[in-house]
Amino acid sequence: MRLLISLTTALLVNAASLAAEPVGEPARIALDPAHLRAASMLADTALEGTEAMDIVRGLSYEVGPRSAGSAGDRAAVVWALDRMHQMGFASVHPEAVEVPHWERGQVTVETVAPERMQLMAVMLGGSIGTAEIGIEATILRVHDLAELATLDRDEVAGRIVYFDRRMERNAAGSGYGVAVQERGKGAIEASKMGAVGVIIRSAGTSTSRFAHTGNMHYEDGVRRIPAAALPNSDADALERLLDRGEPVTLRLWSSARRLEPEMSANVIGEIPGRGTLRDQVIVLGAHLDAWDTGLGAQDDGTGVAIMLEAATRVATVSTRDRRTIRVVLYANEEAGLSGALAYVRAHADELGRHALAMEADFGAGRVLSIASGFPEGTVAIADAMIASLAPMGVERGASDTSGGADVGRLWHRGVPVLAPRQDGTYYFDVHHTPDDTPDRIDPAQLDQNVAVYTALTYLAATYAGDLGRVPVTPDDAG
Amino acid sequence: MRLLISLTTALLVNAASLAAEPVGEPARIALDPAHLRAASMLADTALEGTEAMDIVRGLSYEVGPRSAGSAGDRAAVVWALDRMHQMGFASVHPEAVEVPHWERGQVTVETVAPERMQLMAVMLGGSIGTAEIGIEATILRVHDLAELATLDRDEVAGRIVYFDRRMERNAAGSGYGVAVQERGKGAIEASKMGAVGVIIRSAGTSTSRFAHTGNMHYEDGVRRIPAAALPNSDADALERLLDRGEPVTLRLWSSARRLEPEMSANVIGEIPGRGTLRDQVIVLGAHLDAWDTGLGAQDDGTGVAIMLEAATRVATVSTRDRRTIRVVLYANEEAGLSGALAYVRAHADELGRHALAMEADFGAGRVLSIASGFPEGTVAIADAMIASLAPMGVERGASDTSGGADVGRLWHRGVPVLAPRQDGTYYFDVHHTPDDTPDRIDPAQLDQNVAVYTALTYLAATYAGDLGRVPVTPDDAG
Numbered sequence: 001m002r003l004l005i006s007l008t009t010a011l012l013v014n015a016a017s018l019a020a021e022p023v024g025e026p027a028r029i030a031l032d033p034a035h036l037r038a039a040s041m042l043a044d045t046a047l048e049g050t051e052a053m054d055i056v057r058g059l060s061y062e063v064g065p066r067s068a069g070s071a072g073d074r075a076a077v078v079w080a081l082d083r084m085h086q087m088g089f090a091s092v093h094p095e096a097v098e099v100p101h102w103e104r105g106q107v108t109v110e111t112v113a114p115e116r117m118q119l120m121a122v123m124l125g126g127s128i129g130t131a132e133i134g135i136e137a138t139i140l141r142v143h144d145l146a147e148l149a150t151l152d153r154d155e156v157a158g159r160i161v162y163f164d165r166r167m168e169r170n171a172a173g174s175g176y177g178v179a180v181q182e183r184g185k186g187a188i189e190a191s192k193m194g195a196v197g198v199i200i201r202s203a204g205t206s207t208s209r210f211a212h213t214g215n216m217h218y219e220d221g222v223r224r225i226p227a228a229a230l231p232n233s234d235a236d237a238l239e240r241l242l243d244r245g246e247p248v249t250l251r252l253w254s255s256a257r258r259l260e261p262e263m264s265a266n267v268i269g270e271i272p273g274r275g276t277l278r279d280q281v282i283v284l285g286a287h288l289d290a291w292d293t294g295l296g297a298q299d300d301g302t303g304v305a306i307m308l309e310a311a312t313r314v315a316t317v318s319t320r321d322r323r324t325i326r327v328v329l330y331a332n333e334e335a336g337l338s339g340a341l342a343y344v345r346a347h348a349d350e351l352g353r354h355a356l357a358m359e360a361d362f363g364a365g366r367v368l369s370i371a372s373g374f375p376e377g378t379v380a381i382a383d384a385m386i387a388s389l390a391p392m393g394v395e396r397g398a399s400d401t402s403g404g405a406d407v408g409r410l411w412h413r414g415v416p417v418l419a420p421r422q423d424g425t426y427y428f429d430v431h432h433t434p435d436d437t438p439d440r441i442d443p444a445q446l447d448q449n450v451a452v453y454t455a456l457t458y459l460a461a462t463y464a465g466d467l468g469r470v471p472v473t474p475d476d477a478g
Numbered sequence: 479m480r481l482l483i484s485l486t487t488a489l490l491v492n493a494a495s496l497a498a499e500p501v502g503e504p505a506r507i508a509l510d511p512a513h514l515r516a517a518s519m520l521a522d523t524a525l526e527g528t529e530a531m532d533i534v535r536g537l538s539y540e541v542g543p544r545s546a547g548s549a550g551d552r553a554a555v556v557w558a559l560d561r562m563h564q565m566g567f568a569s570v571h572p573e574a575v576e577v578p579h580w581e582r583g584q585v586t587v588e589t590v591a592p593e594r595m596q597l598m599a600v601m602l603g604g605s606i607g608t609a610e611i612g613i614e615a616t617i618l619r620v621h622d623l624a625e626l627a628t629l630d631r632d633e634v635a636g637r638i639v640y641f642d643r644r645m646e647r648n649a650a651g652s653g654y655g656v657a658v659q660e661r662g663k664g665a666i667e668a669s670k671m672g673a674v675g676v677i678i679r680s681a682g683t684s685t686s687r688f689a690h691t692g693n694m695h696y697e698d699g700v701r702r703i704p705a706a707a708l709p710n711s712d713a714d715a716l717e718r719l720l721d722r723g724e725p726v727t728l729r730l731w732s733s734a735r736r737l738e739p740e741m742s743a744n745v746i747g748e749i750p751g752r753g754t755l756r757d758q759v760i761v762l763g764a765h766l767d768a769w770d771t772g773l774g775a776q777d778d779g780t781g782v783a784i785m786l787e788a789a790t791r792v793a794t795v796s797t798r799d800r801r802t803i804r805v806v807l808y809a810n811e812e813a814g815l816s817g818a819l820a821y822v823r824a825h826a827d828e829l830g831r832h833a834l835a836m837e838a839d840f841g842a843g844r845v846l847s848i849a850s851g852f853p854e855g856t857v858a859i860a861d862a863m864i865a866s867l868a869p870m871g872v873e874r875g876a877s878d879t880s881g882g883a884d885v886g887r888l889w890h891r892g893v894p895v896l897a898p899r900q901d902g903t904y905y906f907d908v909h910h911t912p913d914d915t916p917d918r919i920d921p922a923q924l925d926q927n928v929a930v931y932t933a934l935t936y937l938a939a940t941y942a943g944d945l946g947r948v949p950v951t952p953d954d955a956g
Contacts, residue, residue: 061715064595117542120912208686209772209912233915237539237773294687295715434598434687437711 029384035462036388038317039455043392046313046451053443055305056364058083060295060438067125067292068332069101069262076288080267080304080329087312089269089327097331097342099264102126104213104292105255109199109228111241112136113249119234120209121199122293123256124183124216124227125335130197134253135160135226137196141242145181145189157194160250161186162201164239166232169205171368173424176431179203180214187227188219197252198227201235205426209233210433213291215335226254264289264331266339271311273461275321281350282323282461283357283415284311284453285340285407287333294436298427301438302446303360304329310453314461323355323461330406333361340406341478344413354415355467356460359404360453363431365423366445367452371397373417378468382418385459389452397421412475416467418460420452507862513940514866516795517933521870524791524929531921533783536561538773538916545603545770546810547579547740554766558745558782558807565790567747567805575820577742577810580604582691582770583733587677587706589719590614591727597712598687599677600771601734602661602694602705603813608675612731613638613704615674619720623659623667635672638728639664640679642717644710647683649846651902654909657681658692665705666697675730676705679713683904687711688911691769693813704732742767742809744817749789751939753799759828760801760939761835761893762789762931763818763885765811772914776905779916780924781838782807788931792939801833801939808884811839818884819956822891832893833945834938837882838931841909843901844923845930849875851895856946860896863937872930875899890953894945896938898930 063079066072077094084092102125109121123129140159142148148161163182168175183203190198204212211229218224230238242248267288272278286303290296311325330339344351370389372382379399386396402408403417411417423445430436460467541557544550555572562570580603587599601607618637620626626639641660646653661681668676682690689707696702708716719726745766751758764781768774789803808817822829848867850860857877864874880886881895889895901923908914938945 057718061595061718062593115540117539207913207918208688209915210687233913233917236915236917240535240539435685435711437687437714439711439714440685 029380031384031388031459031463035459039388039458042313042317042458043451043455046447046454050309050447050450052305052309052446052450053441055083055308056297056301056441057438059301059304060297064295065292066288066290066296068099068264068289068335068338069259070292073264073289077265077267080288083308084267084269087308090272092269094265094267095342095346097264097266097339098261099332099338100335101259101262102335103257103259105129105257107228107254110251111238111248112251114246115241117237117241119238120211120231121228121234122211122213123254124229125213125291126216126258127227127256128224128258129254129256130226130252134251135197136249136251139242139248139250145185148189151193153193156190159195160197160199160252161190161195162199162238164201164235166201167203167205167428169425169428171423171425173362173427176203176428183214183229184217187216187225188222191223191225195225197225199250200229202229202231204431204433205428206232206430206433206435208433208435210435212432213293214432226252228252228254266331266343267329269327271315271325273322273324274319277321277323280323280353280355282325282355282457283407283410284325284327284457285357285359286329286361287339287406288329289332289334291334291432293432294434297436297438297441298363299431299436300333300361302364302441306360306449306453309450310457313454314458317458319462321462321464325457325461333406337405337409337477340409344409351410351413351415354410357403357407357410357415357417358419358453358456359407360449361404361406362422362424363427364441364446364449365425365427366448367394367420368423369395369397369421370456371401371419371421372399373401373403373411373419373470374399375416375468375470381463381465381467385456388459389455392448392452394452409475409477411470412473414469414472416470418456422449507858509862509866509937513937517866517936520791520795520936521929521933524925524932528787528925528928530783530787530924530928531919533561533786534775534779534919535916537779537782538775542773543770544768544774546577546742546767546813546816548770551742551767555743555745558766561786562745562747565786568750570747572743572745573820573824575742575744575809575817576739577816578813579737579740580813581735581737583607583735585706585732588729589716589726590729592724593719595715595719597716598689598709599706599712600689600691601732602707603691603769604694604736605665605705605734606702606736607732607734608704608730612729613675614727614729617720617726617728623663626667629671631671634668637673638675638677638730639668639673640677640716642679642713644679645681645683645906647903647906649901649903651840651905654681654906661692661707662695665694665703666700669701669703673703675703677728678707680707680709682909682911683906684710684908684911684913686911686913688913690910691771692910704730706730706732744809744821745807747805749793749803751800751802752797755799755801758801758831758833760803760833760935761885761888762803762805762935763835763837764807764839765817765884766807767810767812769812769910771910772912775914775916775919776841777909777914778811778839780842780919784838784927784931787928788935791932792936795936797940799940799942803935803939811884815883815887815955818887822887829888829891829893832888835881835885835888835893835895836897836931836934837885838927839882839884840900840902841905842919842924842927843903843905844926845872845898846901847873847875847899848934849879849897849899850877851879851881851889851897851948852877853894853946853948859941859943859945863934866937867930867933870926870930887953887955889948890951892947892950894948896934900927
């Protein structure tokens with residue numbers, strides 16, 4: 001019901017925004033009616049069906065697993081260059097990026113006392129492996145980092161710490177930001193207290209018997225300990241054993257290892273601008289790498305597909321003045337944002353003419369709302385663009401976003417962002433698991449994404465005025 | 479909505495059947511009002527919560543994988559004897575059954591031309607493995623056995639036959655009976671035409687990246703060839719490659735092997751009868767074995783739990799006359815019904831006093847209807863028992879069932895059956911896959927199963943008249 005109601009409301013808003021004169025509040029921006037009609041037509045055309053699903057299948061099946069530094073990573077770069085050429089992009093080229101290289105190897109996790117039980121598990125991305133003999137230790141079960149911090153070192157030393165926090169499911173995917181804390185920092189904080197290993201309940205909502213991998217961190221000066229994740233199903237099994245109250249001894253063995261960095265690339269292609277706006281750039285960002293356990297269909301094959309489709313669809317409308325649309329398929333988002341950081345370094349001199357950035361990296365659920373990260377002076381422009389999409393059932397989201405993991409690097413350096421918010425209810429069922437395959441995608445919802453991104457890109461690319469600059473802020477990522 | 483409507487209708491039917499005098503049709507049987515009240519009370523109590531979920535967790539986590547002939551199979555027998563003793567069953571004992579022993583080993587399936595692609599796969603149960611070097615052959619894609627039969631031997635010889643039929647999802651689970659044909663007989667029919675191997679799209683509806691295993695057959699005099707199944711996701715990937723029209727070469731390697739038969743056991747326990755009916759037996763059947771890839775939570779841990787709960791719950795009502803309730807936890811249902819066939823052989827002399835049999839082996843979806851396999855002369859008794867459960871939203875199912883894979887052996891030998899039909903919409907998402915774990919079960923629906931089975935068992939155990947005999951029919955299973 002919620003969508004239907006918002007659609008009705010939205011139609012009224014849109015009727016207002018379509019009027020040639022701004023109505024009501026003085027800050028209201030009136031977008032060019034011809035642009036609004038073109039954007040609406042572009043959206044309608046996309047809703048009739050796009051090639052996005054075919055692009056996702058191509059990247060998933062022809063390349064498949066492609067974690068940073070792997071052979072698949074290099075194959076993805078070749079695939080992307082080829083696809084961009086086929087689709088008619090200009091200035092198609094790779095930009096070299098050094099990326100970390102980590103090999104997952106094999107893993108076994110089993111309880112050895114009071115009962116022997118094999119558990120399905122995956123190593124977290126970047127984790128060290130174990131010695132050939134593995135590690136064997138008594139489990140210390142804690143809920144989260146906060147509970148760990150309340151313990152004495154004596155209670156933790158020599159233990160394998162098990163974090164039992166379960167990720168909550170919701171449309172915003174906000175459970176992920178909470179659950180990912182233990183995945184990211186668990187090994188650091190547990191090691192500081194003398195633990196010998198970390199096991200987490202996956203930061204994900206899957207009911208399949210696959211654990212969710214994902215990046216983890218170490219800290220200089222803190223001993224590195226291995227970290228693995230259990231599927232929700234096997235976390236249940238372990239907890240049943242722990243609930244008996246007897247000490248549970250766990251054995252973890254892994255051949256994961258960190259190798260020397262490798263070269264990868266951001267893959268870039270453009271829809272050249274026209275007229276007076278041609279020197280300004282709109283970045284459409286998605287990432288080309290994907291965790292090795294799945295096919296990266298939704299993380300981030302769909303983002304790649306949405307951006308390639310949106311850019312080329314905007315080019316189908318003849319326009320006198322248009323900003324250059326630059327699709328940037330980033331290297332290594334997953335294990336440290338290497339591509340996004342390399343991009344802002346390599347393009348430091350021209351960031352001033354980056355007028356806007358958007359990212360697609362949240363699967364393929366339909367867009368429910370659009371957030372923005374605009375300066376105060378031009379937020380009304382973002383409001384108007386977003387309001388014009390209301391007939392598609394898309395609401396106005398927050399106005400304080402930095403846009404996403406990759407394009408957030410641009411926002412920190414002054415570039416405004418628009419950020420469509422997809423329905424993430426089911427995204428974390430497949431995220432970072434082998435289940436991230438094309439058959440889990442609803443092509444109609446994917447096309448709705450293309451429609452929204454295309455319309456927004458068109459409106460931003462053709463808006464005659466200045467979109468402004470956001471305040472430059474320190475970028476923790478580098 | 480459907481359930482609500484049937485519940486309303488059902489209440490009316492029940493009001494009629496509760497009347498002391500039969501109303502309407504002359505064939506109407508009036509069950510003892512005291513029995514109906516007791517059955518209704520038993521059902522209500524079960525709906526408030528049972529130990530069934532705990533039993534499932536016990537068998538799944540404490541025993542886990544338990545395919546016929548494996549160490550887990552023997553552990554399951556010990557577990558079941560122990561649990562029956564704990565629950566207060568009488569005459570708890572194992573009855574020896576010889577079972578086949580098959581080891582899954584490892585499997586790799588990959589395309590090697592026109593592109594190299596790793597595919598997830600499982601061997602079908604009972605399949606031979608390959609030589610150390612594996613087999614490599616061009617794929618012949620066919621839809622099903624019928625299409626294969628239309629081809630010439632020249633077209634099939636030397637190929638790996640790929641059956642692409644996709645199982646349909648519905649509440650009755652009827653898509654399984656269709657899709658399982660290629661799993662069961664594919665290797666026989668393909669081999670007859672000279673094929674060197676068989677690959678099927680899984681006989682299952684899972685969208686997880688797990689293939690569904692399950693039993694396959696060979697035929698004397700037909701060369702044995704290996705047979706594997708792909709997850710739906712990886713079947714999609716393979717089909718995308720096949721759709722390009724170039725020959726696709728597939729490599730299959732497997733270390734699966736058939737070993738010498740092992741001893742296992744049917745595990746039996748009784749709720750002793752009382753008074754004049756005590757010599758008659760009602761069999762409640764479920765199977766103790768489970769495919770090795772999952773934990774056998776729904777196949778058939780829930781069946782085991784339902785039957786153990788139903789039998790002991792009936793015993794809580796004091797009754798002057800009651801048939802003996804015998805829970806039979808069958809060995810090796812999955813790979814050839816060894817336990818069911820051993821049971822009818824070992825109990826041939828007393829089959830005449832088996833008054834009724836029921837089976838639970840279809841997961842844990844709520845019971846939607848109840849089918850029967852009664853002789854014509856007593857079908858009105860089945861009608862009355864089933865009608866009395868209508869307030870629970872349970873409808874009258876077909877009256878021509880043989881009751882299930884295990885108790886069907888009894889039906890062929892004259893024993894009437896009642897067969898609750900569960901909602902199978904989601905059962906084939908986990909069936910024969912690693913996802914068959916306790917967390918995929920809705921405890922409330924499981925308790926509804928216990929309620930239905932308990933009430934039915936009570937009514938059948940206390941019914942004062944004769945339930946009759948069904949005609950003896952040839953049993954293809956042996």
